[in-house]
Amino acid sequence: MPNRLAAATSPYLLQHADNPVDWREWGDEAFAEARERDVPVLVSVGYAACHWCHVMAHESFEDEATAAQLNADFVCVKVDREERPDVDSVYMTATQALTGHGGWPMTVFTTPEGRPFYCGTYFPPRPVSGMPAFRQVLSAVTDAWRSRRAELEDAGTRIVQGISARLELAAPSPLEPRVLDAAVAALAGGHDERYGGFGGAPKFPPSMVLEFLLRHRARTGDDAALRMARGTLEAMARGGINDQLAGGFARYSVDERWVVPHFEKMLYDNALLLRVHVRLWRATGDEWARRVADETAAFLVRDLGTPEGGFASALDADTEGVEGLTYVWTPAQLVEVLGEDDGRWAAELFTVTERGTFEHGTSTLQLLRDPDDPERFASVRARLSEARARRPQPARDDKVVTAWNGLAIAALADHGVLTGDDGSVAAARRAAELLASTHWVDGRLRRVSRNGVAGAPAGVLEDYGDLAEGLLALHQATGEGRWLELAGDLLDVVAEQFIDAEGWHDTASDAEALVHRPFDPADGPTPAGIAAAAGAAVTYAALAGSPRHRELGEAAVGSLARLVERAPQAAGWAAAVGEALLAGPLEVAVSGPAGPGRDALAAAARASASPGAVVVVGEPDTPGVPLLAGRPPVDGRPAAYVCRGFVCSAPVTDVSALGAAMDPS
DSSP states (O other): OOOTTTTOSOHHHHHTTTSSSOOEESSHHHHHHHHHHTOOEEEEEEOTTOHHHHHHIIIIITOHHHHHHHHHHOEEEEEETTTOHHHHHHHHHHHHHHHSOOOSSEEEEEOTTSOEEEEESOOOSSOBTTBOOHHHHHHHHHHHHHHSHHHHHHHHHHHHHHHTSOOOOOSOOOOOHHHHHHHHHHHHHHBOTTTOSBSSSSBOOOHHHHHHHHHHHHHHOOHHHHHHHHHHHHHHHHSTTBOTTTOOBOSEESSTTSOSEEOOEEHHHHHHHHHHHHHHHHHHOOHHHHHHHHHHHHHHHHHSBOTTSOBOSEEOSEETTEETTTTOBOHHHHHHHHOHHHHHHHHHHHTOOSSOSSSTTOBOOOOOSOOSOHHHHHHHHHHHHHHHHTSOOOOEEOOEEHHHHHHHHHHHHHHHHHHTOHHHHHHHHHHHHHIIIIIEETTEEBSEEETTEEOSSBOOHHHHHHHHHHHHHHHHHHOOHHHHHHHHHHHHHHHHHSEETTEEOSSOTTSOOOSSOOOOOSOOSSOOHHHHHHHHHHHHHHHHTOHHHHHHHHHHHHHTHHHHHHOGGGOHHHHHHHHHHHHOOEEEEEESSSSHHHHHHHHHHHTOOOTTEEEEEESTTOTTOGGGTTOOOBTTBOEEEEEETTEEOOOBOSHHHHHHHHOOO
8 A cells, every 4th residue: 555655746755655664754744743652753865866775665665574663663754855955954964973974865863853863874674794784773763762762852952953053154255366276276186187087986077166167267267277177077978977878977986987887867967067068168169078068968858858848857876776777788789789890899989898897797888089980980879779778767757856957957058059059948948937837936936846736845045046047047048038037036035035144044034944954055966055046146147237146146155265265176166156256247248130140249259258258149128138228239230248347348240349349358
């Protein structure tokens, strides 16, 4: 019989709807029942694409004896960390404080008031490598609750007090050039010169840091910053972490050479990597970067696009419980699909060996060099893709997360305007329309939707910041005023709900009260909420001519200056926003009727890699587009109006003059 998760909107919760565990969703009812029954609460946190979450579910939550013990002695609550990042943040902070590490699945025992007193991650069904069995943990917690309850409640109170201590960010100070120069130098000290990336295995895509490095090079001409970004991006693009057949990057590499991925594909990784690849191509003209950008954009639209117009959260790491089943190959399998000659050629090109680079003699596909026969390569890829499509495929987590869709909108809008791909811009617009119509409810954001229906969880700071960022990119791509207006509305909520006398918070002031109001200034796999909001505010200020929004962005970034200086790997997005503040505002309005003349000026304007630049294109006095107000064509010709650092120059009508007007020298 399905348990109480059968009506959930989260795919992760629905994966547990047939468990014999009597799971509840997070909410007041679960904790009220715990108080009534006088038992502790088990809070189990994970997400749909998490491999070890699936393992623990199969080993323990599908086991009748374990379920009976859980149901008798606990109120059991399942949480999708992607749907409730606030809940996840509170208990992850506690888990890390108590154990020194964190991850998912996360297993937390709390009092009926939600105060955590014992935390862990994965527990096996039998003792192994010094880890107790899950049922042993359950018995120990139950015994302690019955015999030493006061101690556990006191521990929960102390833990909450500890994790609630306000993180002191120091007094705001401008992100001066010396701080950003020092951040680049610090990153260079940790850069893997041989394989790219920073540090050793496992390696995660350092997307926000790469964005900072490209912006720094654009502002300063620092070739060392470009070398780190370019080398890391190319190593990832050619490695097994990148799907060489269908496009799309996996979550991380388990090795230092980017060969063996953890195979889940996340929307946020691919959105961020799409944007940085297309910007690298703009800066260098590297054709491999353009190819990877095109393939990643195609992956987003084809494999993560939902019928309602949004983008699904992820593809699972597993296929039928086996990691990599869909993606890996042996030389014999290549020959079977391609024939002897093409099969051996493909094995050499993709580094598929008899010994294997993955498990059980299988290999991931790498593309360590460009093929010498593009037509043959295209044929091989097409045939392998067709054969792979007949294999079992990974499941898809099809919930639509506001923040991650905001990142995708920004990436696709940029890809569309820089490459001329109208399909990418159209996909970005469809997603924005879904979020505007479904996630924006009574002047506030909802965190998720599924099948076109908004879920109950409220949006958090990153949702507001990342969606505003995406809408501002879409405004620049389309010249449509409604996206600028909605971005302004989002930033108004940020100012009203996420900042108070204590500083910034990741949850709104009127959000559900948890045992601790979370705030994390550091980037994770996505930009920190405060940094995302800062970047959107700085861009909005340039597009709308709003000093108060620039002040908001400056204050937010200024509060992160010490973090940028001391830990730049954790503050890449804040550093990138700092580059925009130093280089801008650079406002370019290309005004006039559509046609080749306007298109040429628009292309020249968008070719600028200045991190402080915003560009809008359209008819003069287009409603809702402040930069086009009062800016007519000149002598009947489309004209570009350039303002740099709050000072405007005379309009120009030819590309060379526009280039001179935009040149900071």
